[in-house]
Amino acid sequence: MRIYMDNGATTKVDERVVKTMIPYFEKEYGNASSLHDFGKAARKAVEDSRKLIAAKIGAVPEELIFTSGGTESDNMALIGAAAANKKKGNHVISTNFEHPAIMNTLKYLKTLGFEVTYLKVDAEGLISLEELRDSITEKTILVSIMHANNEAGTIQPIKEIGKITKDRGVLFHTDAVQSFTKIPINVNKFNIDLMSLSAHKIHGPKGVGALFIRKGIDINPLMFGGKHEFRHRPGTENVPGIVGFAKAVEISNESDVKRMTKIRDYMISEILKIPNSLLNGSRIKRNCNNINVAFKGIEGESILELLNEKGIAVSTGSACASKNLEPSHVLKALKLPDLYIQGAIRLTISRYTTMKEAEYVLKTLKSIVKRLTEMSPYG
Amino acid sequence: MDEYTKKVVNLFKNPKNMGEIENPDGVGVVGNPVCGDVMKITIKVKDDKITDIKFKTMGCVAAIATSSMITQMVKGKKINEALRISNKDVAKELGGLPKIKMHCSNLASDALKEAVKDYEKKKK
Ligand SMILES: Cc1ncc(COP(=O)(O)O)c(C=O)c1O
Numbered sequence: 274m275r276i277y278m279d280n281g282a283t284t285k286v287d288e289r290v291v292k293t294m295i296p297y298f299e300k301e302y303g304n305a306s307s308l309h310d311f312g313k314a315a316r317k318a319v320e321d322s323r324k325l326i327a328a329k330i331g332a333v334p335e336e337l338i339f340t341s342g343g344t345e346s347d348n349m350a351l352i353g354a355a356a357a358n359k360k361k362g363n364h365v366i367s368t369n370f371e372h373p374a375i376m377n378t379l380k381y382l383k384t385l386g387f388e389v390t391y392l393k394v395d396a397e398g399l400i401s402l403e404e405l406r407d408s409i410t411e412k413t414i415l416v417s418i419m420h421a422n423n424e425a426g427t428i429q430p431i432k433e434i435g436k437i438t439k440d441r442g443v444l445f446h447t448d449a450v451q452s453f454t455k456i457p458i459n460v461n462k463f464n465i466d467l468m469s470l471s472a473h474k475i476h477g478p479k480g481v482g483a484l485f486i487r488k489g490i491d492i493n494p495l496m497f498g499g500k501h502e503f504r505h506r507p508g509t510e511n512v513p514g515i516v517g518f519a520k521a522v523e524i525s526n527e528s529d530v531k532r533m534t535k536i537r538d539y540m541i542s543e544i545l546k547i548p549n550s551l552l553n554g555s556r557i558k559r560n561c562n563n564i565n566v567a568f569k570g571i572e573g574e575s576i577l578e579l580l581n582e583k584g585i586a587v588s589t590g591s592a593c594a595s596k597n598l599e600p601s602h603v604l605k606a607l608k609l610p611d612l613y614i615q616g617a618i619r620l621t622i623s624r625y626t627t628m629k630e631a632e633y634v635l636k637t638l639k640s641i642v643k644r645l646t647e648m649s650p651y652g
Numbered sequence: 653m654d655e656y657t658k659k660v661v662n663l664f665k666n667p668k669n670m671g672e673i674e675n676p677d678g679v680g681v682v683g684n685p686v687c688g689d690v691m692k693i694t695i696k697v698k699d700d701k702i703t704d705i706k707f708k709t710m711g712c713v714a715a716i717a718t719s720s721m722i723t724q725m726v727k728g729k730k731i732n733e734a735l736r737i738s739n740k741d742v743a744k745e746l747g748g749l750p751k752i753k754m755h756c757s758n759l760a761s762d763a764l765k766e767a768v769k770d771y772e773k774k775k776k
């Protein structure tokens with residue numbers, strides 16, 4: 274048996290997505306910039322995809338730029354907006370809880386002379402709106418706060434953040450890579466100016482993403498070349514990837530979200546019955562596919578390896594499993610109690626996860642935790 | 653080397669000498685300053701020989717495998733022989749460890765040293 278519970282890392286490409294993509298490798302392989310019928314077919318596919326994805330977030334098609342994924346979208350949003358607004362100010366606000374695609378881009382911005390304020394999250398993994406309000410100065414040009422966190426699954430109050438940034442006249446970027454198609458987002462209702470999306474977290478292909486750029490907002494490009502993507506992003510369009518991305522969005526639906534939520538809640542309540550366990554991140558303000566738990570006195574890499582032996586794929590932010598032997602910045606930001614931070618694992622489910630799989634994982638996890646606890650000096 | 657050898661993984665899954673000796677002659681507990689993990693070794697000594705040894709470890713795959721390996725290597729050995737076994741010897745016996753995991757093997761040899769120290773202190 275092989276059970277995949279690492280959908281926060283990436284997902285299985287849906288069969289329907291693959292089927293939609295194949296003709297754009299084999300038959301309609303034209304360059305979307307070409308003027309002949311091959312090119313026209315590719316162009317139509319790209320523009321139809323753009324329309325579909327834009328509609329999903331309440332944007333107009335011209336506001337959506339295709340990229341190589343969430344990482345590029347995050348980079349383009351931050352670097353592009355900072356560079357374009359340098360004259361207005363040099364202050365950016367974010368959190369200590371973001372994906373590395375944001376964290377490391379902020380580090381880079383600092384080397385360019387930008388100042389960054391990192392809002393802290395509380396034990397639930399949520400920012401304080403008051404702290405945000407207080408952090409905005411006349412030098413602030415951009416606020417970047419993610420929607421759903423990739424590790425802890427917590428959901429930030431995007432709508433309220435958008436109100437504040439709009440009031441104060443600063444740009445608002447959100448990384449919605451993990452929440453897209455799981456939590457409804459409307460860029461107008463939420464006053465979002467820039468938003469990053471990625472296809473491979475929603476059963477689409479890897480290496481495709483998008484950046485929403487509100488009309489009228491000027492951001493500098495990262496790359497230079499042709500006039501593709503409204504001059505924001507040069508390079509021949511990844512037509513099959515874009516078509517697959519759109520298909521993945523099209524087939525996403527509310528009943529999948531409901532089913533995932535049910536399985537998530539069941540798994541959380543069952544895992545919390547294990548002695549000395551706790552949930553990382555808010556129980557309520559939580560992405561429908563995320564279960565992040567910690568166990569006392571045992572170590573995440575060891576849990577992961579024993580689960581892997583049983584065919585179960587999960588992830589961990591523990592120090593021992595990382596390249597720098599430090600727990601992930603997200604776990605650190607959550608301030609887990611001592612002896613718990615080493616024992617955190619993340620299970621992320623998908624539309625394909627069944628209750629039967631959940632039961633098997635729970636049973637296996639319980640016996641593994643018991644075994645490692647017996648092995649631990651704290652057991 | 654970046655991945656665990658088969659020997660490491662197998663020993664991690666089926667460690668030997670796991671547990672705690674009741675009324676031990678020596679106890680060693682050490683924490684790993686690098687990643688925060690902990691190992692506890694208990695020993696029984698007779699005529700300067702380690703007659704029994706058990707470990708408890710909160711740690712990664714490498715930490716548990718080296719814990720097991722060191723107990724296997726020193727059981728039945730004279731104390732001075734046992735102390736001569738370095739963390740490199742343990743790693744070698746395991747077919748090597750990923751570079752980043754070499755510090756985990758310190759945990760085991762340090763805990764053993766502490767247990768012997770504790771035994772010698774008690775003996776006095
Ligand atoms: C929140 C978040 N942002 C950005 C990314 C990066 O996306 P991509 O893998 O498409 O570059 C990820 C995925 O790892 C993510 O979870």
Ligand code: FES
Pocket residue numbers: 592593594598684687688689710711712713714715753756
């Ligand atoms: S015990 Fe933490 S990395 Fe090995």
